[in-house]
Amino acid sequence: MICLLAACRAPQPEGEVIIYVAAPLSGWQADGGQTVVGGVRLMAERLNAAGGLLGYRVKVLAMDDEADSDVAVTVAQDIQAAIRSGNRVIGVVGHYNSGQSLAAMELYKDLPLVVVTPTASDVSLTQKGYTNFFRVNATDAAQGPVDARFLVEGLGVERIAVVYADNEYGRGLRDQMVNALRELGAEPAVVIEITEGAPTQAEAVAQIRSVQPDAVFLAGYETEGYILLPELREAGVTVPFMASDGCFLYEFIDGAGLAAEGAYVSGITPDSKLTADSNWWREYQALEARNPGTYSVAGYSAMQVIAEGIKKAGSFNAAQVAEAIRNLDLETLVGRVSYNAVGDLEEQRIYIFQVRDGDFVQVHAE
Numbered sequence: 503m504i505c506l507l508a509a510c511r512a513p514q515p516e517g518e519v520i521i522y523v524a525a526p527l528s529g530w531q532a533d534g535g536q537t538v539v540g541g542v543r544l545m546a547e548r549l550n551a552a553g554g555l556l557g558y559r560v561k562v563l564a565m566d567d568e569a570d571s572d573v574a575v576t577v578a579q580d581i582q583a584a585i586r587s588g589n590r591v592i593g594v595v596g597h598y599n600s601g602q603s604l605a606a607m608e609l610y611k612d613l614p615l616v617v618v619t620p621t622a623s624d625v626s627l628t629q630k631g632y633t634n635f636f637r638v639n640a641t642d643a644a645q646g647p648v649d650a651r652f653l654v655e656g657l658g659v660e661r662i663a664v665v666y667a668d669n670e671y672g673r674g675l676r677d678q679m680v681n682a683l684r685e686l687g688a689e690p691a692v693v694i695e696i697t698e699g700a701p702t703q704a705e706a707v708a709q710i711r712s713v714q715p716d717a718v719f720l721a722g723y724e725t726e727g728y729i730l731l732p733e734l735r736e737a738g739v740t741v742p743f744m745a746s747d748g749c750f751l752y753e754f755i756d757g758a759g760l761a762a763e764g765a766y767v768s769g770i771t772p773d774s775k776l777t778a779d780s781n782w783w784r785e786y787q788a789l790e791a792r793n794p795g796t797y798s799v800a801g802y803s804a805m806q807v808i809a810e811g812i813k814k815a816g817s818f819n820a821a822q823v824a825e826a827i828r829n830l831d832l833e834t835l836v837g838r839v840s841y842n843a844v845g846d847l848e849e850q851r852i853y854i855f856q857v858r859d860g861d862f863v864q865v866h867a868e
Contacts, residue, residue: 518559519818520589521546521805524577524596524606527566530699530725534751535598537795538620539564541802542595544786545809555812558590567602574602578609591615592818595804598797600624601670607632614820616827618807620800623747623770624674628844634824638803638836640770640850642671645746646678647685648852648868649719649768654686656854656866657742659716661691665706665730667698667722667748675721675746691715696726703730707737717741723748728757735761742766750796755857762857766865769853771800773864777835796862803834 523542525535539562546560554560565581567574574597585591593616597603603622610617611632618636619627625643627635653659662683666676676693683690691713696706703726710718711734718734718741720727727749734743744766745754755762774783774794786794811827812818832839840848854866 516557516559518561518590519555519592520561520563520584521592521808522581522594522596523562523564523801524567524574524581524594524602525564525598526569527564529568531569531598531723533753533795534621534724534797535566537797538595538598538801538804540786540790540792540794541620541798541800542805544782544789544798545802545805547785547789549809555592555809556816556818560592560809565596567597567606569599569602571601571605574606575609578606581615582609582613585613585615590818592812592823593617593808595620595801595808597622599669599671600627600674603627604670607635610634616808616811616820616824618804618827620804621747621770621797624670625678626670626674628846632845634820636807636827636841636845637847638771638800638807638834638839639847640852641846642675642678644850645768645770645852646675647682648854649744649746650679650682650686650688651868652766652768652854652866653717653719653742653744654683654688657717659742660688661713661716662688663710663713663715663718664690664693665696665710665718665720665722665726666694667726668695669698671723671748672698672721679719679721696722696730698723699725700729703733706730707733707739710734711737711739715741718743720745720749722746724751724754724757727754728762731758731765732761744768747771750855750862752795752862755860755862763859765857767855767857767862769796769855771797771803771836772851772853773855773862774799774835776864777837782835799835803836803839806834807832807839
């Protein structure tokens with residue numbers, strides 16, 4: 503009986519391979535980064551329970567880029583040093599933000615690894631000729647038009663104040679949003695740049711109030727959202743408020759408080775409440791001692807893509823793994839994953855949520 507039980511177990515991995523997760527793990531975006539790490543860790547746990555990858559145990563190492571592009575370069579240099587010192591590094595899940603991804607890819611592009619971002623949406627990331635970069639999320643080229651249509655056709659508003667954070671993500675999505683609105687015949691009422699993470703947005707609020715828009719759209723992160731929205735409401739601006747995926751975090755709801763109720767937020771990945779089953783949730787909670795966050799399924803799926811690429815390649819050779827990933831047709835918790843020539847998803851979906859009773863409730867998807 504003992505022999506029979508042993509024969510039924512998955513073979514135990516020998517040696518280890520390293521997957522890095524690069525995301526903000528401290529500071530104002532730490533919770534978002536931790537949700538990605540949790541998803542990667544759960545996928546690695548499941549892989550290891552089944553014998554690992556090509557007989558090797560998967561070790562997850564999380565790197566804090568502090569949502570800072572200079573720090574992201576340092577993280578990339580540390581990963582480069584690990585490879586040069588002989589560590590078997592199979593890939594990077596990251597970075598979390600577009601700016602840090604752009605900075606780090608200048609090193610990663612020449613390293614023997616694959617990079618799969620769970621959340622970086624700037625269109626330019628896949629226009630630079632990288633052969634080892636992929637996403638499991640939709641881009642701003644998809645998000646901007648969907649958000650614009652939802653506002654104009656779904657909510658019936660025309661004069662929209664477009665507010666954007668002064669970073670790569672905010673500027674890129676601003677362009678997509680403004681162009682999409684104009685194509686719909688809805689010239690923005692005003693376009694306003696705000697400082698990322700500023701303690702007040704009073705100047706922007708005054709500008710918005712002066713033009714009396716039908717709605718306000720924010721291309722920014724939760725730290726801009728949970729400052730701007732309450733200040734708008736306090737100033738008597740009660741028109742619909744919509745934010746981009748940077749606010750698809752419970753920190754936005756918690757930070758904005760009662761003002762968040764009724765706000766709309768778009769997502770470039772689906773809600774784990776709708777895509778992951780109860781077993782997945784229980785395993786995640788047992789591993790992380792917390793509930794999954796909004797980007798846990800994205801981290802999980804990014805790790806799954808790397809693992810499937812390795813399995814199909816039958817090798818850890820980065821070029822072979824990248825080629826295998828380019829030819830994937832994989833069902834994941836973020837949906838079907840197959841790639842075009844530049845590493846973007848062939849099928850990109852955007853999800854619209856409304857804050858109701860302190861939770862994100864999906865109201866639209868396309």
